[in-house]
Amino acid sequence: MSVFEKGTPFTMKEKNKRLILQCIQDDSPLSRSEIAEKLKISKPTVSSIVEELLQEEWIKEIGARTAGAQGGRRPIQITFNHQARFVIGVDIGGTKTLAAISDLSGNLLATTLFHTQEEVQCGILHKVNMVAKQMLAELNIDEKKVLGIGIGVPGMTNVKDGIVIDAPSLRWKMHPLKHEAEKIFPWPVFIDNDVNVAVLGEQWLGAAKGMSNVVLISIGTGIGCGMILEGNLYRGSSWAAGEIGYFVTDIHQAKQKDDPIYSGYGFLDRHAGGAGIANKASQALKKQSNHPLQEKAVLTAKDVFDYAKSDDPIALKIIEEVIDHIGFAIANVISIINPEVIILGGGISKSADWYLPRLEEIISQFASVPTEVKRSAFGSEIGVLGAVSLVLRERECVLKTLS
Amino acid sequence: MSVFEKGTPFTMKEKNKRLILQCIQDDSPLSRSEIAEKLKISKPTVSSIVEELLQEEWIKEIGARTAGAQGGRRPIQITFNHQARFVIGVDIGGTKTLAAISDLSGNLLATTLFHTQEEVQCGILHKVNMVAKQMLAELNIDEKKVLGIGIGVPGMTNVKDGIVIDAPSLRWKMHPLKHEAEKIFPWPVFIDNDVNVAVLGEQWLGAAKGMSNVVLISIGTGIGCGMILEGNLYRGSSWAAGEIGYFVTDIHQAKQKDDPIYSGYGFLDRHAGGAGIANKASQALKKQSNHPLQEKAVLTAKDVFDYAKSDDPIALKIIEEVIDHIGFAIANVISIINPEVIILGGGISKSADWYLPRLEEIISQFASVPTEVKRSAFGSEIGVLGAVSLVLRERECVLKTLS
DNA sequence: GATTAAGTTAGTAAAGGTAACAAACTAACC
DNA sequence: GGTTAGTTTGTTACCTTTACTAACTTAATC
CATH class of the missing domain: 3.30.420.40 (ATPase, nucleotide binding domain)
Structure with a gap:
């Protein structure tokens, strides 16, 4: 998937585009010229990619900064658009399930909590789908702007095939959760163990922010x-x-x-x-x-x-x-x-x-x-935050969606 | 180093070149057309890269195979040239040190064993340099064809800065081994812990061949x-x-x-x-x-x-x-x-x-x-084999040397 | 107005892709 | 047994994408 991908002009551009977006996300606001300097990519290339990103609404221009002390044209400031896309995070627990809508920076815009056991019969996923659509409607977010849905499960999970191997508290054994979810949701589905999801959340925004191990x-x-x-x-x-x-x-x-x-x-x-x-x-x-x-x-x-x-x-x-x-x-x-x-x-x-x-x-x-x-730096929301992080990590391919 | 590299036509070609060489190394003999099919790279691109690899002697043409049952031009067979470059592997043990010359497939062409303690005073590395040059001369190998030297050390090692943090049996503490070695050897130097080196060897050619974990x-x-x-x-x-x-x-x-x-x-x-x-x-x-x-x-x-x-x-x-x-x-x-x-x-x-x-x-x-x-699948040679593997892994940049 | 920095335009080079083709072989047919 | 059709390999010619350099415009400060 990643290592065995051949190089073509297209993959080359994707790579640079991702690099530039990442750079803006990390250090906004930035000007085109600062990006070119930072990434050692030529100014015309940066300009053309920035143009595309603007069109796709991944980034925004927020007016010009004042020029430097020695004069010169004022740089146009560019920031990451946290609201370019949205992610749905779900934390299925033994007793309670929390679903949330998040922007690209992990701001939880809406959350819904319900009792897992009451819904486990007729399908937790249908309930999730219901509350998710409701929250999206209330926030006035287009379904097409949802990058994916991440689900944390309290049990051993085969992430590749999307199968919950064993989740005692839900009485799931070899449960094909991802497959089932893909039939219900109109979005890409990512599932993982609740503990894995939690550590993703802590590394993204919590007590282990940015650490590698x-x-x-x-x-x-x-x-x-x-x-x-x-x-x-x-x-x-x-x-x-x-x-x-x-x-x-x-x-x-x-x-x-x-x-x-x-x-x-x-x-x-x-x-x-x-x-x-x-x-x-x-x-x-x-x-x-x-x-x-x-x-x-x-x-x-x-x-x-x-x-x-x-x-x-x-x-x-x-x-x-x-x-x-x-x-x-x-x-x-x-x-x-x-x-x-x-x-x-x-x-x-x-x-x-x-x-x-x-x-x-x-x-x-x-x-x-x-x-x-x-x-832990978080309370009950760590699960959904981690689930959101899971989606963002697995969907590095993000840029391909709209371009 | 790898993630933050921008995409240029050059990096694109490097990537494809590496991909093709890897493919040949794994499945030789192969024809140009089989490579194109396998990697989904167009035939002209494969041909031009293969031409370069031939010139650089990374691969060899070994004549044509008989055509398929339905006729057609006979494919020209291409194989990896195991002797394109060579690697020096060194296993420094508490009592004995083993140095070896290896080809790219892990065939040990020559080995030399000596007592560590006798040489620890006036410098193990000088002794290694001596025996290495001697072995190279006997095998009639040009020094320029040596990709690098890998050294396994019995102690905790900071691989990035090349410092042996603590190796009790050699009485080394915070010993800047890599720096010292780079002054002596005319080749790139890579060092690591002996246990790390051993597991590399086992995963390359031994009891865990090709496994990921x-x-x-x-x-x-x-x-x-x-x-x-x-x-x-x-x-x-x-x-x-x-x-x-x-x-x-x-x-x-x-x-x-x-x-x-x-x-x-x-x-x-x-x-x-x-x-x-x-x-x-x-x-x-x-x-x-x-x-x-x-x-x-x-x-x-x-x-x-x-x-x-x-x-x-x-x-x-x-x-x-x-x-x-x-x-x-x-x-x-x-x-x-x-x-x-x-x-x-x-x-x-x-x-x-x-x-x-x-x-x-x-x-x-x-x-x-x-x-x-x-x-373990190996006896005393596991250390040097692993050291060779270390060099080959760290020098993915191999192709840049001659191209 | 001179200087400086940001961002754009124009032209070039590098790389991969497609399509058509030459080369080299098998097989079938008269 | 020679000829021809069909097949596969590998190459040539041309096109597209992309990034880069250099020069230029724009818009500031001094």
């Missing part, structure tokens, strides 16, 4: 990570990269016969994931009497966290162990990947401030190189 | 791994990727106060590396009497392995623990990287047959996806 660790029901390596999402040879829920951080415990094995969950999931925490807590409470948590009908990881924060000894012991497991897992990730930064995402990242010092202690002591750990 | 795990004095991800060597954000010697596979043991810490070595190095094995064995023997290993003045990991193979209980217990640590470490690598294959390299890979079943057992039980584990 980024790992986002998501701790929720299970534990997983998304990785951007050398600027590109790394998905592994069978879409299973980043499955650190399977990390074994204690070989003696792993080898014990009574260490439980649930299919679809790994050692770290069981010992540090949300479900594992709740499980451990209820086991510990059985041996105990008169504990306030016993009154809860359904025990969640959040409950255990809350009690730990208020220094409840039982909860604290559990959480400390959990944090240790996570800390060593992160240290191991650092040792093998050597990222610029580790970003904490997922439900548990909300209490990050509380346990971050302990994580940092473990990392500084055991990881191969000291590495910064940050929490 | 490969991890080579090297177990010697310490433990490290080299990774090819999406076809490219992955080196991390500060040249520290693959430092799995720092993996912690047992958090309880790691947290113990008496778990020793040597700087430059990680948890896994200490518990499963060569030095760690020898250490553990001598400790165990102190509590024992009348053990044949006690007679050894210097205890090596190989000794312990040999005794374990002959069912000596003390050695066996140590080795079994070591294999477990390594097995879980590999399982963790698989879970995060999801490579197509894991290759075992380094000194200990020689006894791989013996412990491979146990590794496979651990991996199938604990890794996120079942993954094949192979041993």
